[in-house]
Amino acid sequence: MISIGLDIGSVAAKGVMLAGDRSFKVVLPTGWSPRDAGHNIIEHLLDVSGIRRSEINAIVVTGYGRVALDEADKAVTEISCHARGIAEFYPEVRTIIDIGGQDSKVIRINEKGKVVDFAMNDKCAAGTGRFLQVMANTLGMDVSELSVAEIVEEKVTINSMCTVFAESEIVSLMARGVSKGGIIAGIHESVARRVAAMAKRVGIKEKVAFTGGVALNAGIRRALGRELGCDIIIPDVCQFTGALGAALLGFES
Amino acid sequence: MSNVELKDFTSIREVNLLRIKEAKEQGGKVVGVYCTYCPQELILAAGAIPVGLCGTKEEPIAAAEEVLPRNLCPLIKSSYGFAATDTCPFFHFSDVIIGETTCDGKKKMFEIMQEIKPVHVMQLPHLKDSEAGLELWIKELHRLKKFLEEKLEVDIKDEAIWKAIDTVNAETRAAKDICDLNQMDPPPLSGLELLTVTWSRSFTADKNEVTNMLETFKKRLLEKKVNRPRPRARVLLTGCPVGLGTEKVIRITEELGAAVVAMENCSGYKTLELLTSQEFDDPIVALAHKYIEIPCSCMSPNAYRLELIGRMIDDFKADAVIDLTWQACHTYNIEAYAVEKMVKGKGIPYLHLESDYSNSDLESLKIRIEALLEMVTG
Numbered sequence: 001m002i003s004i005g006l007d008i009g010s011v012a013a014k015g016v017m018l019a020g021d022r023s024f025k026v027v028l029p030t031g032w033s034p035r036d037a038g039h040n041i042i043e044h045l046l047d048v049s050g051i052r053r054s055e056i057n058a059i060v061v062t063g064y065g066r067v068a069l070d071e072a073d074k075a076v077t078e079i080s081c082h083a084r085g086i087a088e089f090y091p092e093v094r095t096i097i098d099i100g101g102q103d104s105k106v107i108r109i110n111e112k113g114k115v116v117d118f119a120m121n122d123k124c125a126a127g128t129g130r131f132l133q134v135m136a137n138t139l140g141m142d143v144s145e146l147s148v149a150e151i152v153e154e155k156v157t158i159n160s161m162c163t164v165f166a167e168s169e170i171v172s173l174m175a176r177g178v179s180k181g182g183i184i185a186g187i188h189e190s191v192a193r194r195v196a197a198m199a200k201r202v203g204i205k206e207k208v209a210f211t212g213g214v215a216l217n218a219g220i221r222r223a224l225g226r227e228l229g230c231d232i233i234i235p236d237v238c239q240f241t242g243a244l245g246a247a248l249l250g251f252e253s
Numbered sequence: 254m255s256n257v258e259l260k261d262f263t264s265i266r267e268v269n270l271l272r273i274k275e276a277k278e279q280g281g282k283v284v285g286v287y288c289t290y291c292p293q294e295l296i297l298a299a300g301a302i303p304v305g306l307c308g309t310k311e312e313p314i315a316a317a318e319e320v321l322p323r324n325l326c327p328l329i330k331s332s333y334g335f336a337a338t339d340t341c342p343f344f345h346f347s348d349v350i351i352g353e354t355t356c357d358g359k360k361k362m363f364e365i366m367q368e369i370k371p372v373h374v375m376q377l378p379h380l381k382d383s384e385a386g387l388e389l390w391i392k393e394l395h396r397l398k399k400f401l402e403e404k405l406e407v408d409i410k411d412e413a414i415w416k417a418i419d420t421v422n423a424e425t426r427a428a429k430d431i432c433d434l435n436q437m438d439p440p441p442l443s444g445l446e447l448l449t450v451t452w453s454r455s456f457t458a459d460k461n462e463v464t465n466m467l468e469t470f471k472k473r474l475l476e477k478k479v480n481r482p483r484p485r486a487r488v489l490l491t492g493c494p495v496g497l498g499t500e501k502v503i504r505i506t507e508e509l510g511a512a513v514v515a516m517e518n519c520s521g522y523k524t525l526e527l528l529t530s531q532e533f534d535d536p537i538v539a540l541a542h543k544y545i546e547i548p549c550s551c552m553s554p555n556a557y558r559l560e561l562i563g564r565m566i567d568d569f570k571a572d573a574v575i576d577l578t579w580q581a582c583h584t585y586n587i588e589a590y591a592v593e594k595m596v597k598g599k600g601i602p603y604l605h606l607e608s609d610y611s612n613s614d615l616e617s618l619k620i621r622i623e624a625l626l627e628m629v630t631g
Contacts, residue, residue: 064616079624103617115628117597120621122607 003058005247008065011101015041016243034065058250085245087113094205099214101129106199125163127194147219151181158186192223209233211241257469265453272458285347297417305455307341308332309496311610326581327610329358355551391541414536418529427467429525435514439483444503444513452496452520484512486629489571493579494519515569550584572629573602580609602628
């Protein structure tokens with residue numbers, strides 16, 4: 001049986017194909033059309049695997065673009081997909097923290113990998129990948145460069161929760177000559193603090209896994225570990241957890 | 254009344270508007286009511302028409318924000334906005350308006366509303382289990398009676414109040430009977446249909462007529478075979494008031510294949526177990542005892558609400574609970590903590606949503622509700 005899982009996020013579209021003991025993955029920018037992004041991911045997966053479309057048994061789609069894709073057999077929320085993806089490879093995990101491009105989530109799962117509770121950030125970019133992206137732009141950097149340039153010892157506190165206000169706060173910090181590395185450490189702490197508060201409200205049960213594109217940032221990983229006061233498991237393919245979960249759910253439907 | 258259909262409830266507002274207009278032309282009096290705490294029996298006993306006022310649509314909010322702060326509950330802004338823009342015909346025809354101090358926002362908004370129409374505000378005690386609380390409430394009912402007598406130039410007799418108590422008790426029983434039908438599986442009414450019935454009844458000019466409608470509609474529902482599929486999940490909705498115009502959470506839940514089988518909120522089940530007892534000598538005391546029991550989150554403590562939700566979860570066989578708080582409604586927002594604990598204690602998934610009347614968060618509401626339903630159905 002061959003299953004494709006797609007996770008069409010606000011920034012990146014991720015795809016995973018599971019075919020027997022082989023697996024393939026692809027990531028592309030979502031761009032303006034989630035439908036085209038999903039379609040391109042499927043084409044790419046077929047290309048790299050050499051598998052024909054007629055051989056695919058199931059396509060499950062998740063992410064904010066999940067309703068746009070008519071090629072999918074089923075649409076499932078990211079919450080269930082992240083739970084399924086983590087449960088497969090990290091059965092000891094009970095709390096998942098997922099920070100994506102436009103939202104962040106805390107998901108509590110039981111020993112069977114079933115969602116028992118969850119929380120999501122409200123209508124605001126604070127504590128999301130978008131916040132990081134805006135701050136990186138203000139600093140004249142790419143978001144992928146942030147963690148390398150971080151200097152924790154020179155950390156300054158960023159007080160504004162609002163992305164727009166935080167941007168002007170950073171501009172004034174730079175004008176005062178505060179080091180970029182210290183500002184970055186403050187930005188990372190701001191995101192981690194916001195997400196940790198949400199996690200504490202849901203209730204943290206170890207072990208904790210950190211998924212989503214923002215988990216690629218080592219600075220956020222460290223800051224989140226400090227805020228939660230516990231070790232955090234970073235899945236090897238943190239960005240693909242949702243797509244992987246979707247592909248696994250395809251086998252079950 | 255041989256046949257009553259859902260559309261008869263949908264058209265209640267329109268039909269009754271004409272009647273209210275006619276009644277006014279013949280010298281009748283109309284009293285506008287915002288909240289279930291208002292003892293409508295006194296208005297009926299005064300020979301006037303008690304009528305619900307608009308406050309569940311987004312349209313007039315922008316106008317309200319010219320006067321009221323933005324960061325205020327949408328229900329208050331909508332209510333005031335309808336009044337200020339003269340777009341609620343029921344407000345338009347009202348001779349006087351009755352408000353209650355259910356929250357700070359409403360209390361202060363009513364002061365401003367005085368510029369438009371005479372508003373009588375009842376001081377609602379918030380510690381209902383205290384002797385002083387009940388005493389205050391009885392006095393407030395007397396004060397309302399006096400206000401109505403003066404403004405409407407009538408003398409409200411005890412016999413008339415007892416008669417009105419019978420009328421309202423009968424209407425409450427009939428509404429509860431309709432809601433209880435949804436304990437069946439599959440439920441005969443969708444959440445949107447149930448809302449149409451329970452919410453629309455507050456706009457009627459004739460309580461006896463709406464009681465008849467409810468009773469006939471119940472008979473019809475029992476005769477009719479329900480051939481809708483069993484829902485994906487049975488959801489209980491609780492929290493802030495919902496009406497037509499602000500039904501987005503119910504709509505999304507049902508578009509996702511679940512059914513909102515019951516609603517523990519103001520126009521819904523919250524008040525339907527409460528009947529005025531005939532055991533008292535004084536009808537005002539009897540009314541005070543009934544109305545003070547309403548489990549609004551403005552009451553502290555508010556144990557009856559938790560008990561009611563708990564019982565409704567069992568009676569309506571709810572698979573999940575959605576608790577809706579309108580933005581800036583502090584009491585429902587804070588009470589969500591206790592509701593969450595109780596619901597999860599029963600082993601049922603619980604979702605707390607904070608929203609306003611706009612459509613800007615439809616997607617984020619949808620993913621939360623969808624994930625809740627996936628928790629139920631796997």
